[in-house]
Amino acid sequence: MRVYRLHDFGLEHLRLEQTDPPKPGIGDVLLRVRAMSLNYRDLLVARGQYSKSIRLPGVPIADAAGEIVAIGPDVENVRVGDNVCTHYVAAWREGPFRAEYLKQTLGLPGPGVAAEYVALPAGAVVVPPAGYDHAQAATLPIAALTAWSALATEADVKPGQTVLTLGTGGVSIFALQIAKARGARVIVTSSSNGKLRRAVELGADATINYREHENWDAEVIRLTDGMGVDVTVETAGIATLERSLKATRANGIVAYMGALTGLTGPINTGLLMMKRQRICGILVDSRAAFEQMNDFLPRHRIAPVIDRRFPFEELPAALRYLETGSHFGKIVVEV
Ligand SMILES: NC(=O)c1ccc[n+]([C@@H]2O[C@H](COP(=O)([O-])OP(=O)(O)OC[C@H]3O[C@@H](n4cnc5c(N)ncnc54)[C@H](OP(=O)(O)O)[C@@H]3O)[C@@H](O)[C@H]2O)c1
Structure with missing residues (x-):
């Protein structure tokens, strides 16, 4: 499969490479990524301005949607074949935020989604709103x-x-x-x-x-x-x-x-x-809040505003486009 790895800070150090697809461990799901959306934090991560705890090389980008193609033992919230999107602070299920939840946020320091397949903890995926396609679902997790x-x-x-x-x-x-x-x-x-x-x-x-x-x-x-x-x-x-x-x-x-x-x-x-x-x-929200929002959005006929779509091969160009600030709404990268 193809995967982007950031080898050093700076967009020029983002490389598209080949590797074997990961295998889901205990409590993990294997996501076939169909779309990613970009957030300003992805630029901060790539520039080395986000967190001192990030170790490279690593796979960047936090938000994605796709389908579950395999599950490890002890996964109960999703099944193979489900369409899902990611939940950025996987450990935050409900209730008040706790600082330790931050250790494993997606897109570095936790696992990133800039790959054709990604293994994630089952808590890091959520069912998107009814009727949303992968690109629309990928716009939701952070923004x-x-x-x-x-x-x-x-x-x-x-x-x-x-x-x-x-x-x-x-x-x-x-x-x-x-x-x-x-x-x-x-x-x-x-x-x-x-x-x-x-x-x-x-x-x-x-x-x-x-x-x-x-x-x-x-x-x-x-x-x-x-x-x-x-x-x-x-x-x-x-x-x-x-x-x-x-x-x-x-x-x-x-x-x-x-x-x-x-x-x-x-x-x-x-x-x-x-x-x-x-x-x-404000720091995003819990999985319970995400589920409430996913019920609210289609009931109010809210369609995410996608400014531009890039193919997977053009992720670096998509990040540079985000950097210009000329977009309106979200930028999506389709896999
Ligand atoms: N804490 C959290 O949970 C969380 C989650 C998501 C995002 N964020 C933060 O929220 C911010 C926005 O994120 P995003 O992903 O929506 O970014 P984005 O899509 O890159 O938004 C960029 C837009 O912000 C506007 N902007 C830039 N400088 C501005 C200024 N001085 N005054 C008013 N508007 C300005 C510009 O809009 P115009 O072109 O229309 O002027 C620009 O196009 C980022 O700092 C991000 O790190 C935090």
Whole structure:
């Protein structure tokens, strides 16, 4: 079978190689990978910016969908022939998050999916929404579940509330779709007027070009009659956090998951106190939440937005395309 291995940090060290398919051990499934989707974290992993615990060579990429072609002993949740997608934090089944779950996240430091076949713990796969094909199912494990974690698990967004999303990448577009389906009003920011027009087609109620409006937080305040939004889905990172706090109402939530502009820097903590706001750290969600989301998405006719599909042989080109930030929604690699 063909497999991509990262031999050193840097996309130039990603090589397509031949090897024997793995055999599923106790509690494992063998997945025939049909589609992968790319996440910003895959770029951070490839660049050596994600985690100090990653040892190379290793197989990168976290999200995939495909069919189960073999199972090892003691596997009960799936059968040979089932179509599944991956669950990023395999050990997190339900309940509160625990730090030790992070040791085996998929796509390094845990097993990656950039291969024709991959052996995974049975807890690392989940049944996708009814009617989704492999490409659609592959978009869900990180991007959709992160948006769900912010809007459903943490903020419990309700009709009549207003949600702000930053940019038009994978997480943000799922956040737009999920927030609209929960009855919220959604304000979307982007660097591109063309992308903002596409966001309106998906249901965005108001849009702001953050390049044209450097003080985009003031625009958000204007669009919410001086109040600010109930929830901000903060995907952009430290450089935008202070504006996100300003754009969010008193007692509101900033769901923080972004690393696009970096992780460390100064913020005005006075804003947090004076508006009694909550910055809520988001790290995807549990398998139980994933199953709830997979029930919700087709009931609300949410179709993942796939910007572009690449063949397996072009994974490095697909990662470089992700790096340009010119996509809208998700990038899929078909195997
Ligand atoms: N903690 C978690 O569980 C978790 C899970 C998933 C993702 N994340 C993080 O969330 C972030 C987004 O991930 P993703 O996979 O959705 O990324 P992505 O698809 O690569 O999104 C990139 C988009 O973000 C927008 N952007 C970039 N800089 C921005 C800025 N300064 N202000 C506003 N928007 C900006 C741009 O949109 P426009 O072109 O429209 O301007 C860009 O196209 C990443 O930092 C990722 O690591 C965290």
